[in-house]
Amino acid sequence: MRKMIPLILTSLMSFFPGKTWAQTETGQISGTVLEQQNNAIPNARIAVRNVGTGALRESTSDDHGAFIVTNLLPARYSVLAEAQGFAKLEQQVDLPPGGRVALELKLQVGKLNETIEVTATSVAVNTANQTVGQLITSNDITNLPLLTRNPYDLVGGAANVSSAADAGLTMRGAGYNINGLRSAGTNILLDGAANNDEFTASVGQTVPLDAVQEINVLTNNFTAEYGRASAGVVNVTTKSGTNDFHGTAYEFGRYSALAANTFDNNARGIAKPGFTRNQFGYSVGGPIKKDKLFFFQSTEWLRVRSSATAIVAVPTPQLIAAANPTTQQFFSAFGTLRSNFIQLKTYTRDQLTAAGITACPPAPSKCDTDFPVASTTPIFAQGQYSVPADSGAGSPQNTYY
Numbered sequence: 001m002r003k004m005i006p007l008i009l010t011s012l013m014s015f016f017p018g019k020t021w022a023q024t025e026t027g028q029i030s031g032t033v034l035e036q037q038n039n040a041i042p043n044a045r046i047a048v049r050n051v052g053t054g055a056l057r058e059s060t061s062d063d064h065g066a067f068i069v070t071n072l073l074p075a076r077y078s079v080l081a082e083a084q085g086f087a088k089l090e091q092q093v094d095l096p097p098g099g100r101v102a103l104e105l106k107l108q109v110g111k112l113n114e115t116i117e118v119t120a121t122s123v124a125v126n127t128a129n130q131t132v133g134q135l136i137t138s139n140d141i142t143n144l145p146l147l148t149r150n151p152y153d154l155v156g157g158a159a160n161v162s163s164a165a166d167a168g169l170t171m172r173g174a175g176y177n178i179n180g181l182r183s184a185g186t187n188i189l190l191d192g193a194a195n196n197d198e199f200t201a202s203v204g205q206t207v208p209l210d211a212v213q214e215i216n217v218l219t220n221n222f223t224a225e226y227g228r229a230s231a232g233v234v235n236v237t238t239k240s241g242t243n244d245f246h247g248t249a250y251e252f253g254r255y256s257a258l259a260a261n262t263f264d265n266n267a268r269g270i271a272k273p274g275f276t277r278n279q280f281g282y283s284v285g286g287p288i289k290k291d292k293l294f295f296f297q298s299t300e301w302l303r304v305r306s307s308a309t310a311i312v313a314v315p316t317p318q319l320i321a322a323a324n325p326t327t328q329q330f331f332s333a334f335g336t337l338r339s340n341f342i343q344l345k346t347y348t349r350d351q352l353t354a355a356g357i358t359a360c361p362p363a364p365s366k367c368d369t370d371f372p373v374a375s376t377t378p379i380f381a382q383g384q385y386s387v388p389a390d391s392g393a394g395s396p397q398n399t400y401y
Contacts, residue, residue, distance in 0.1 A: 025192025025237065027095045030068040031103030033061045033081050040065030041107060044083040051076045051092065052242035054291040074099070074214065074237050081105045096135045097192065097216045097237045098225075132220035133233075134158040141212055149209045149252060149279055155234055158217040178219050178232030185231035191238055194228075210248050210283040211298035213239045241294030245286035252279045278303040316346060 033044040044061040048069045061067045061081075074097040082088040087110030093101055136154050146153055155176050156163050162177050177183050188195045188203050195204040218226065218233040226233050254277040261272040281300030288295055320331050 025097050025189075025235070026071045026073060027097065027099040027101070028068060028070040028072060029077060029079060029093065029095060029101045029103065030066070031079075031105055033065040033067065033083065033105045033107065035086070035107055035109070038106075041083050041086070044081050044086075044107070047080040047082075048072070049078045049080070051078055052244075053240070053294060054243055073240070075240075079103060079105070081107060083107060086110060094137075096214065097235045099135075099216075130221040131218060131223065133216060133218035133222070136215040136217065138214055141209065141214070146209065150206060151209050151212045151215060151236060152203055152206065152234070154215060155217055158219070160219045161217065161232075178217075181231035183231070185229060187226060187229035187233045189226075189233065189235040192235065195236070207236065207238060208281055208283065208298045208300035210250070210281065210300075211238050211296075213237045239283070239285060239296050239298075241285035241287060241296040243287050243290050243294075245284075247282065247284035247286075249282045250280060253277065273307045275306040276304070277306070 029048055033041045033046070035041055040061075040063070042061055042063045042065060044065070044067075046059040046061065046067045046069065048057045048059070049055070050073070052075055057069050057072070059067045059069050072095055074095055076092060076094050078090060078092050080088060080090045086107035089105050089107050091103065091105065093103065095101055136157070140157075141151065141154065144154060144157070155161060160179050162180075176186065178186055190205060190207070196202075197204045214237050216233075216235040216237070218229075218235070220232075222229070222233055254275065256272055256275040259272075259275070261270075264270075265272065279300065279302050281298065283296070283298035285296030286294065315331070320328060323331075
């Protein structure tokens, strides 16, 4: 029975999955403790506390006044330094995903029960290592407009990043080129773990925008722990629960009633196509046990109903009737004109020739053989019809409009 206890406990633990943080997600806070004359203060107590969750890590400065605290999750931290004969110094700092923050803490002579507070700051220039990148903060995520609310669209705002679509390139990876390289060379991370669809070389899993805390875009000189990337690294960090309850509920709607018709549709007298897009969801996070256990959950739904107007050219019944039996059988078996097809104009062979369009390239003589109709007979009709814009593949039995 005793041998079965570890197996039973292991089985029970499998029902309670936890969040595992990769090495590329955690960072460190290091620094030096000095007095006002820039002399090192050894044996100073360093307390690093997560402002959101209250998690506490402690360290002690060495003989040179240096200290380091590793394996810290991305968050805002309060760093407290205290030493005998000096007033306490408390400073808040934001730690990005995989970031390394270096501080210089100068203590003033005073009583130990005195505390000097430094306003929370974000490190503007990375002086801890050679990595070059840009952090997209929670304020950026909240304030920057996003038409589709896809967090990966914010990557294009970073330096040395260009859109693959704007460059006329195939959309691969996150859809952005870093340092002019192929976007498939960008490594996509979610909370430090690989988030790549290896088959399509694209983002594996997109998360709701309200679930994203920040995005770290690394473009040059990133360390070996990231690996794989030949172009750059995009690391998305999701939110975590804290000691306070926070939540959102939202809906973003786009409706054709609030949009204008296209210029081409107006010129042809075509009615505005219908479009309705509803994107809605929620997020909620907070403590289960204060300072110990937290939760965060976010869900989003997307509903799109749309149609589009297409302008097409199709063979006229006169042209099909003049074709050989095999061609007539093909059109008869594989589709007919849609019921909502509206004929706008017809063209004869003479009209196409006058416009510089060869009706039967590269051998015009075959027109007389395969389609023996007069040059003044309408052979093509131009028309418009409405189809669902997001309906996927067409019907095999309706390939002929």
